[in-house]
Amino acid sequence: SQQGEEDPQALSIQEGENATMNCSYKTSINNLQWYRQNSGRGLVHLILIRSNEREKHSGRLRVTLDTSKKSSSLLITASRAADTASYFCATYNDYKLSFGAGTTVTVRA
Amino acid sequence: DSGVTQTPKHLITATGQRVTLRCSPRSGDLSVYWYQQSLDQGLQFLIQYYNGEERAKGNILERFSAQQFPDLHSELNLSSLELGDSALYFCASSGSGGGSEQFFGPGTRLTVL
Numbered sequence: 001s002q003q004g005e006e007d008p009q010a011l012s013i014q015e016g017e018n019a020t021m022n023c024s025y026k027t028s029i030n031n032l033q034w035y036r037q038n039s040g041r042g043l044v045h046l047i048l049i050r051s052n053e054r055e056k057h058s059g060r061l062r063v064t065l066d067t068s069k070k071s072s073s074l075l076i077t078a079s080r081a082a083d084t085a086s087y088f089c090a091t092y093n094d095y096k097l098s099f100g101a102g103t104t105v106t107v108r109a
Numbered sequence: 110d111s112g113v114t115q116t117p118k119h120l121i122t123a124t125g126q127r128v129t130l131r132c133s134p135r136s137g138d139l140s141v142y143w144y145q146q147s148l149d150q151g152l153q154f155l156i157q158y159y160n161g162e163e164r165a166k167g168n169i170l171e172r173f174s175a176q177q178f179p180d181l182h183s184e185l186n187l188s189s190l191e192l193g194d195s196a197l198y199f200c201a202s203s204g205s206g207g208g209s210e211q212f213f214g215p216g217t218r219l220t221v222l
Binding site for chain 2: 099
């Protein structure tokens with residue numbers, strides 16, 4: 001069963017614009033992670049935010065976590081064509097990483 | 110390249126058959142995880158091994174089993190295959206027992222005919 005749900009399911013933006021996607025989850029977590037997947041290939045870890053953190057940055061990525069609302073957001077700034085991919089949030093708890101259904105992001109040149 | 114290798118890349122077999130998927134973790138990683146990705150179920154955690162011992166179990170069917178060997182490579186065995194088992198199977202590894210970032214292999218695409 002999937003713990004997280006991403007919103008929106010799909011997103012199409014122009015190169016240079018920002019992309020924001022949200023993740024909601026149901027149970028308590030130790031941390032929340034974001035991964036990227038390019039067209040049926042292996043997932044690539046982007047960023048990890050612990051349950052006691054509220055915001056984290058990595059390059060053009062900004063992640064927020066609101067444990068009271070059980071939600072997280074991923075912001076990609078100044079998007080590039082290479083950012084076209086599916087993005088998954090994953091919650092870690094009880095030794096298990098549970099993935100959401102993902103947001104498909106298309107960056108138009 | 111994540112450093113995690115999986116073989117084979119593609120596998121086509123018939124219903125009722127048994128297959129073995131192989132995974133070599135990144136050098137030094139003690140944890141190996143198996144996931145199944147399909148269109149209807151999404152990405153599902155199957156099982157985790159840490160240094161040869163089973164650590165956590167997810168939505169793994171009884172027809173599926175896994176093990177991690179002393180050299181830390183892992184195998185996922187799928188038996189009595191059904192059409193619904195067609196999916197991408199990913200292996201991932203991490204240095205810790207859990208909670209840290211995971212490094213994913215390229216996956217094995219299984220097609221059951």
